[in-house]
């Protein structure tokens with residue numbers, strides 16, 4: 001049962017156990033509210049039989065007082081089992097989702113954007129917090145306690161019990177039958193919310209381009225439409241739920257009327273005594289309160305299915321697994337007839353085979369969209385290949401745990417991710433246990449001194465959210481310093497020196513030459529000048545290896561590489577036309 005609950009409500013094991021506890025607590029709480037009615041019934045009978053001042057009367061009065069104590073106790077127990085447990089559980093659930101995301105292959109992120117995932121971890125978890133603390137325990141608690149009371153009522157008088165309870169299945173059936181409508185409404189509401197969250201995120205991310213293109217007004221109009229759509233969908237969803245819940249509640253209220261009516265008829269008929277009539281009126285007035293709440297809770301539980309499905313989509317997604325023991329001999333990276341497609345299904349790499357040898361620089365060049373970045377990502381198992389295989393030192397990387405595999409790689413991407421912390425700590429990401437001296441040594445090699453010395457706190461300066469206080473070249477130097485610090489045997493460079501000025505570029509290239517000694521280096525290069533000193537060039541075009549070999553050899557062949565070199569030589573001679581500058585001056 002625990003496993004089923006875990007799956008049904010996307011809970012941890014402890015969360016499922018706590019949910020059961022919460023339900024039991026609610027049952028006891030509901031029953032404790034009904035106990036006084038039974039005692040009052042016994043008390044009335046005692047008084048009617050002339051037992052004023054008798055021991056039994058005192059016993060029932062003390063019993064009533066004890067019931068108040070029991071109500072307090074069960075309320076505390078219920079509060080503990082639901083509210084406190086729920087906050088622990090939502091924390092556990094958020095961490096387990098984040099942990100899972102860490103292990104999910106990057107292909108999953110192609111289908112999901114940041115706003116969607118953030119909303120699952122934050123908003124969906126909050127929604128389930130409520131479901132877990134209120135809706136589910138109260139619903140189950142009310143159903144179990146009502147069933148127990150119903151059995152008792154049938155014991156007293158089956159005719160009155162029928163008059164009191166016929167409304168229950170009808171009311172629950174009305175809400176239950178609305179399940180499809182509600183799910184459709186909440187799924188559409190969720191779609192509208194996601195479209196709105198995407199729009200807001202995109203607006204913030206692209207605010208610079210929107211301003212530069214005077215496109216803010218048009219964009220904000222579109223965003224306004226998305227915000228209105230969320231409002232519209234929320235109202236529709238509330239209305240849809242309200243129609244069913246209010247109808248079911250009205251039916252429930254009919255129960256009191258039928259008890260009064262049937263009770264009166266039976267009283268007149270003489271087949272019912274006054275205390276039993278009194279008991280039924282008393283019980284029914286208490287019984288319908290939790291049931292009314294239960295109807296609303298049932299509707300809310302139905303609505304949470306959309307949130308649960310979104311969480312389960314992450315939790316059930318297969319993760320990249322593998323051996324945590326490295327068995328590579330050396331660090332040659334070999335692509336063997338690799339075929340690969342992203343989520344879109346379009347084949348991006350067709351039949352890619354090449355070897356990047358240890359101690360050599362292998363440069364990936366080729367026209368834009370040819371597959372260079374894809375090849376370098378596959379080398380680090382960011383995705384798994386569809387056909388063929390990739391080995392490092394003879395070890396098939398698809399069989400190695402991704403995090404273990406990445407210990408062999410130092411990666412310098414074009415777009416560097418930085419954290420809102422000091423320069424020193426941002427570099428230390430390369431190796432968490434590095435001493436300050438080691439971090440500073442790596443920073444010096446990457447030529448970070450030049451800009452760190454200019455800042456008031458040097459390497460202890462805060463760099464703002466995602467390094468907003470740094471230039472593109474400075475960000476890249478931090479990334480290079482991380483690679484120096486990690487000192488991994490395989491280095492993936494994505495045009496690492498692209499955004500550095502001429503002076504720094506030269507300094508860094510010298511440092512890189514030191515770093516890459518006896519390492520496997522795979523560099524994505526857009527400028528032919530960068531790769532002239534490479535040991536091997538692999539030209540990728542249309543997802544295939546068009547040619548490969550030493551730069552001198554490829555220059556002799558009349559192929560794509562030679563054409564690219566010639567084109568770049570020509571473009572390097574390009575300058576801003578004088579006429580253009582002249583026109584601007586006027």
Ligand SMILES: Nc1ncnc2c1ncn2[C@@H]1O[C@H](COP(=O)(O)OP(=O)(O)OP(=O)(O)O)[C@@H](O)[C@H]1O
Pocket residue numbers: 110342343344348366367368369370371372373374375
């Ligand atoms: N995440 C992705 N999802 C779907 N398709 C992608 C993704 N990333 C890249 N592609 C597609 O794969 C193809 C190869 O892209 P890739 O980035 O590997 O080329 P590239 O040679 O590095 O290009 P560039 O020199 O412009 O950076 C392109 O058609 C691109 O549109």
